Amino acid sequence: MEPGQLRVFAQYDRDLTLEADAVVVGSGPAGAVVAKELTDAGKSVVLVEEGPPFVPAEYEFDGGLSMARTMREGGLRTTSGTVMPTMQAVALGGGSLVNSAICNRAPAFILDRWCSDFELERTTRADLDPHYEAVAKFLGIAVTPENVLGRRNLLFRDGCDALGYHCEPMYRNVRGCRGSGECFTGCRSRAKQSMDISYIPAALRGGARVLTSVRIERVLAERWRATGVAGRVVTPFTGRPSHQVRIHAKLVVLAAGCTATPVLLQKSGNLANRSGQVGENLQFHPGVAIMGIFPELVNPRFGATQGYQSRHFLREGFKLETLWAPPAITAVRLPGSGMALKNRLADIPYSAIWDGIAVCNRSIGRVRVRRRSMDPILSWKLHPADVSVLAQALWVLSQIFFAAGARTIVPGVHGIAPELHSLEEAEVLRDRPIRATDLVLAGNHVFCTTRMHGDARLGVVDEMGRCHDFENLYIADTGIFPQCPAVNPMWTGMALAHRSAQQIAQQI
Amino acid sequence: MLTAILCALALGYAVLRVAIGYPDPRRHYHRLGRGEVALISSAAEAMYPAGGPIPSSGLDADLPDYLERLMTASRLQTRILLHLLFFLVEHGTLLFPTPGRGGMRRFSSQDIEQRVAALDGWAESTLFVRRLVFTSLRAVLTMGYFAYPPVVRRLGLAPLAIESPICEADLLYPRIGEKPESIGMTAADLTPPSEGIPLPQDGPLHPGFAEPGA
Structure with missing residues (x-):
């Protein structure tokens, strides 16, 4: 060779x-x-x-096939x-x-x-x-240009600005982004x-x-x-x-x-x-996310996949960022089934998803070998104190959503109403004890x-x-x-x- | 003797429940059994009924076909997990009966109101593992539903047509499974890189998602 x-x-x-x-x-x-x-x-x-x-002809739009x-x-x-998907x-x-x-x-x-x-x-x-x-x-590596941020990234900026939380467009290893939102x-x-x-x-x-x-x-x-x-x-x-x-x-x-x-x-x-x-x-950066529904069309298909972030709460243990994924993956977050689910799917064009990742130095695990396989066995436990950090991230995200004008948020937390319609309703995220198994995590x-x-x-x-x-x-x-x-x-x-x-x- | 009779009865019931009485699917599937096709179709119908803001139903989206493709693209370990998932939902009614008459029948044999109630039972269970099963089922069904072009077109989420610039990497990598000789491009075919012009949102859709005849 x-x-x-x-x-x-x-x-x-x-x-x-x-x-x-x-x-x-x-x-x-x-x-x-x-x-x-x-x-x-x-x-x-x-x-x-x-x-x-992989060349572009091999890319799959469908989230499931792409991951497979x-x-x-x-x-x-x-x-x-603590059960958490990790890819x-x-x-x-x-x-x-x-x-x-993201850089x-x-x-x-x-x-x-x-x-x-x-x-x-x-x-x-x-x-x-x-x-x-x-x-x-x-x-x-450069900052994401304003013209390809799209509404869902700019709404995050609006919400952070309204609350006085520092935020900034992402630095990314991208040259000539067109805002297709297809990074994943x-x-x-x-x-x-x-x-x-x-x-x-x-x-x-x-x-x-x-x-x-x-x-x-x-x-x-x-x-x-x-x-x-x-x-x-x-x-x-x-x-x-x-x-x-x-x-x-x-x-x-x-x-x-x-x-x-x-x-x-x-x-x-x-x-x-x-x-x-x-x-x-x-260790991981476990993440949680909230979907917000806005009164106006957001057209989340357009814009840098993750174009904005806030490091305002880094010393408190979490970072906030915008997120977009293939539509099917986005839809998986929505609660319910039947016609109620279909009605929620119809809200996706009006939606944005923002997530928080947490600094979890207390949550420790280990990697072990699997017999006759090169795949690992991952054992890991989310520490209760880190659950509180993630709950705090959810609460701050809900504040940003309502400050940006969201009419509804979908927190995706077990035991909490599937939809919250005001900041007052969202206070449950701050006040109610949340367990690790209540959260939809990804790391x-x-x-x-x-x-x-x-x-x-x-x-x-x-x-x-x-x-x-x-x-x-x-x-x-x-x-x-x-x-x-x-x-x-x-x-x-x-x-x-x-x-x-x-x-x-x-x-x- | 009594034990033997009970075991025989239990075995007979298990065979009856797992293998007998499923309708013939419309086509032959390599990766899915008849019972799994019935389960997927019935769950798709309950999860995504016809009508509402997105006219297409889970049945229209032919989710068994999508799951067949997904399983073909997946490794054995993933396929085993998916088979297990379908089994759990189909026969989980034994452990968690649906309210109403015949609540312990197979999931796919229940009427649509019972199936919706069964899914809600999984979704809202206090048992984390049970919620996990529901989330997994909904994930694969939703991915299949969204792979159906009319659904994403209706939501304005269908991918747009993008002509990929030809870059140096395209001269290096063949399609998966092919040899480099198949690349068929030279340095003369390179095109300028993206200039960062935002995609026009009213532009044409990717051919795989465009309206037929568009």
Whole structure:
């Protein structure tokens, strides 16, 4: 296989063995950055991705079919303990193909806390800003233009402004957004700079070899050195394994995602786990959402998928943002059945959905391996104090909705009326005790399962992403975050990966 | 002896309940059994009856066909979960009978008022797991309902036609299952990237969602 080549499923006809300076497992935002930066530094790189590449002709508008094709476990993965859906993409470009491109720098106070609580010395905002900038320059990260925000984003601004809550349009890795609102099913405008159209083509230009439809099942190691990875070619969508793939490398970078990387380490003989922290400390940003119905037509189909946010309550533990999803997914939120449900569906053109994600450092879980599978078992429990934070987020969202002129909100909380028609009625969200099982949760930001820590007894990697136990094994996904970052993590993950890549380039 | 008779009776009832008496579906399904087709259709009719602000019903939307496609696109593990979901709803009336006469009959054998009441019972249950079953059923039915173009057209939510710019990635990646030779484009085919012009909301719909003949 020549440098600069990409291989797809239809091209594998025999077992494959490759050699490289570095092998990167996972083509999501962090893995793609590492691959590109290492090829720029003149290193030979193999980038491995389990999913296939998707082109616009492959995008599905239907939420269910789209998830079945682009998500692990068909998008039906949930945690146990507190039941919460959580998704992980399986596609070239990873989650960037189907996320809404939100780019936030981790707040300085969060990074300061990481440094003080986890014995880190070089992970302040000032340390990371050059890496944030490098990523931003390459991807064209910029604020969402006003003309593609659409009514549902601007209503959020109106509501926040009326209440004096600070808010701002999102920064996103998008160039030329047309407001299709289709970020979650793939951007047909090719405006979203997902990894498959940005970093990965650049890595290929630099000479990286990219293997798609290959599932890595084991990290190869001798004594305290990683020597490569081994896996199998898998059929897209069914995951049926066929030819064997083995890649020998001077250095291994695991960027398979916060839930997949610990499974890979555990399946490799509990590798890099002298600390006992692999798979532990699982954290999320659990989210809750409210739908608001307005008297005037909102036309939610138009506008940046998630174009506005408020970080006003970050220190209280939650962040608020706008949201749009494929219509069917939006409709799933609506309560009832029969004609009552159909009447509510007819309100969707007049609706907006806004959500809150919470900083839940107290809610901890773990990742464990499933027998004869590379899928994880996720156990996680929402701490009662974090339930209160989410309830507070719902209450603030309801205030913003009514301040923006909503006539009705649909809170989606069990035990509370399906529709609330005034702020006075919405006070029930503030006053009534709410349990975790009353909430409709979702958590797609996942962290900490291979956390960084200055003390090798308490963390899996150091602050450059290098495993404490293996000098040539790095981890570059959100699993290395020592705590959840309070904001959308993609940009921070990429900045950390950018920093790791610089050290790796010097090391090999 | 009595135990054996009771076991035989229970087995006979189970076979009768699970396998006997379902109507023949209109077409052959690879992924769905006859009972599942009946359950999906009856649940679709109860969840999305005809009339109201969206004229199309769940029956019009042919949800068994959608579920067949969804299951074909899904891995075995997901398919097993969906089969389990359908089984739970169809036979959950044994554990949670619907009010009224014949409330323990199969869900798909009940009249529409009973089915609506049964769904409401699942939706409003104090048992979290039972609500979860309802939410899951409603999710798959709703996705199928919204995959029916007249529904999203009626709500003004049908996707618009967008001509995707041809970028560098389009020269690298073939359609899934095909080889790179099938790409059939060169650098000469690249088109300018999006300039960020907002989509005209009165523009043509995606061909898959346009009115027939439009």
